[in-house]
Amino acid sequence: MNQMRIDGFTQATATEGTGAPDGRAGTSENGQAPIGIVIEVGGAGSRIALDTERLAEVAMDGDATVALSGQVGSQVKLRVGTGWLLASIRSQKQDHSIPGGIVADADFLGEGEEERLTKRIHSFRRGVTFYPVPGAPVYPATSEDLRQIYASDGRSAIQIGNVYPTRNIRAGLFVDALLSKHFALLGSTGTGKSTSAALILHRICEHAPEGHIIMIDPHGEYSAAFRETGVILDVSNLQMPYWLMNFEEHCEILLTSRGDDRQLDAEILAKCLLEARMKNRLAETVGKITVDSPIPYLLSDLGSSINNAMGKLDKGHSSASYMRIRNRLDELKGDPRYHFMFSGMLVGDTMADFISRLFRLPSRGKPISIIDVSGVPSDITSTVVAVLSRLVFDFAVWSREEKTRPILIVCEEAHRYVPNEKNADGSSVGRVLSRIAKEGRKYGISLGLITQRPSDLAEGVLSQCGTIIAMRLNNDRDQAFVRGAMPEGARGFLDSIPALRNRECIICGEGVTIPTRVSFDDLEEFRRPASDDPSFTQLWNSTGGEEEMVQRTVRRWRAQGR
Structure with missing residues (x-):
């Protein structure tokens, strides 16, 4: 029999079995005895009085989950009728006015039924239906409890590791x-x-x-x-074909101006871009298209539209905007770094x-x-x-x-x-x-x-x-x-x-x-x-081949390759 000392009363609790690391065999004796009681209940959590002597006892338990009970981040289970309510310890502080010596705040995680023989949680579900009452006993959650809680409920799942602090309960x-x-x-x-x-x-x-x-x-x-x-x-x-860009994305790449000039440049680009897209035969089969339509066009057609618009006498403003757009377009076409996107080979549908x-x-x-x-x-x-x-x-x-x-x-x-x-x-x-x-x-x-x-x-x-x-x-x-x-x-x-x-x-x-x-x-x-981070100690204590490495790096650098 274990004696529970909380709130001036002594509660006798029957225990059985012996502890086992990670809950792989047997039943944790400490997992069968309460470590505290509920003293206050709220909508999302409760306040718990923990017994310092019991916490010292469970800390020596062979079940790693039980041994951590009462610590911040650990799980405990609260008696609710004939079932269990699982909670996570959020914070704790010492309070000599409370029998037991420690007050902890716990957040409710979910609830489950109780297996009669083992007292473990099963049929776990998220959310709270029934709340505990002040005075309800609080027990350590065991590895076997967690095994039931984390067991797949039939939904497709991937396993990525182990539940802390266990070694064999899969997460x-x-x-x-x-x-x-x-x-x-x-x-x-x-x-x-x-x-x-x-x-x-x-x-x-x-x-x-x-x-x-x-x-x-x-x-x-x-x-x-x-x-x-x-x-x-x-x-x-x-x-990646350049013509897949919508108008906003074209503006980000082709326009270099700011403020009022950018608004003017955008109006010019919109008109010329639409003209270039409409020259493709695909535009005729699609029907009415917009400047955002992913219709292939030739970069040379876009350049011609800009030149033609710039040459008009009634354009109403200077040629500076047209020159900015055309120069940027020529830069993209001529720079090999942009060929993955602005290549003449990418004009096909x-x-x-x-x-x-x-x-x-x-x-x-x-x-x-x-x-x-x-x-x-x-x-x-x-x-x-x-x-x-x-x-x-x-x-x-x-x-x-x-x-x-x-x-x-x-x-x-x-x-x-x-x-x-x-x-x-x-x-x-x-x-x-x-x-x-x-x-x-x-x-x-x-x-x-x-x-x-x-x-x-x-x-x-x-x-x-x-x-x-x-x-x-x-x-x-x-x-x-x-x-x-x-x-x-x-x-x-x-x-x-x-x-x-x-x-x-x-x-x-x-x-x-x-x-x-x-x-x-x-x-x-x-x-x-x-x-992976480089090992400075290892790399700085090895030598040989530095000159060749520098030459290879310079060649890749100049070719903009990797």
């Missing part, structure tokens, strides 16, 4: 819930964020080998990870082929396209990402009458492309991705945002993500931003974010049963992104 993500309501992966540099992103995408590809995934890779990290299971597109083979290759339609067992934009000139990178993202959205809108083909677009360094108001530069990519975040689910588009600076994301975008995967965040502003986006039940887990180890995370939202701390699986070397 999963419900694929449909994860993708249908967007997700965000957040973590400071050096926490294993890129490798964890690759792990999740590999698991999704294995689960759905005929899927359709596009990843925007700004640093060229992920090519190494998906060379065997995906298609790698970069400046050497992307071949390859729209269907380009979309099929980009969206993996069909996938043929390689469901992911890695779009390596590290070689794209920096002045047009945002526009290229905008075009690719808008194509996803427009394709989804215009294919509504067809059999739905959901598409996942994953954006690494998302704060670059969807910046907050303070850092916004007015580029179209932010508007496109924000629209996908708000409306994409209606059309079968899923958005995955990966960033090390969540506080620099546009306001409201993170709140559109139904699942948040938070790794260690060192910056106070980032922590506060994530805390505001997390549901109430995850607040206790948030306190542990600054103390997470590398390749550990807190997951909350639609993709998991309850907020969970997870240790990610190890990923094979050949499936990892090329993002």
